[in-house]
Amino acid sequence: MGVFTYTMADITSPVSPARLFKALSTDNHNLMPKVVPDFVRSIEVLQGRPYTYLKNRTDEIDTSKFYIKYTTFEGDVLGDSLECAVYETTYEPAGDGTNYKVIAHYHTKGDYVKTEEDIGVGQDAVKKMFMAVEAHLIANPQLYA
Numbered sequence: 001m002g003v004f005t006y007t008m009a010d011i012t013s014p015v016s017p018a019r020l021f022k023a024l025s026t027d028n029h030n031l032m033p034k035v036v037p038d039f040v041r042s043i044e045v046l047q048g049r050p051y052t053y054l055k056n057r058t059d060e061i062d063t064s065k066f067y068i069k070y071t072t073f074e075g076d077v078l079g080d081s082l083e084c085a086v087y088e089t090t091y092e093p094a095g096d097g098t099n100y101k102v103i104a105h106y107h108t109k110g111d112y113v114k115t116e117e118d119i120g121v122g123q124d125a126v127k128k129m130f131m132a133v134e135a136h137l138i139a140n141p142q143l144y145a
Helices: 017-026 028-035 116-139
Strands: 003-013 054-062 067-075 082-094 097-108
Touching: 003 116, 017 028, 017 067, 017 082, 017 097, 017 116, 028 116, 097 116
Parallel strands: none
Antiparallel strands: 003 097, 054 067, 067 082, 082 097
16 A cells, blocks of 8 residues: 555635635535536535545644645545545635645555546546636625625
């Protein structure tokens, strides 16, 4: 088993850290199915991908620093190659907006190594979901204000 770490997102946004943190980390179970229904039907089920479900556990959350760490520990998203995936997400102030960063730690089974193609697919999915939420927050400035 090995642990491989990748940057899945490093995006600057004009939206404030507090609003993005609330939308993407603490109220995502309400917002994501509305904003990205092609990815998230409910908090348990993903669509638009070959996966049907995943389960996450929140390991650490710091609402004052806009930080969350969570683990995907179950689901067909892990396949036969991953024990789990640990994600650390930060929302740091950047000018009038936010630097949004997601670091993934993939705990693999056996000698498996994630390919650059696998990582690219994941990075594209994170970016697509982020951009949809960001656009929704910009279009609805009262949301999470």
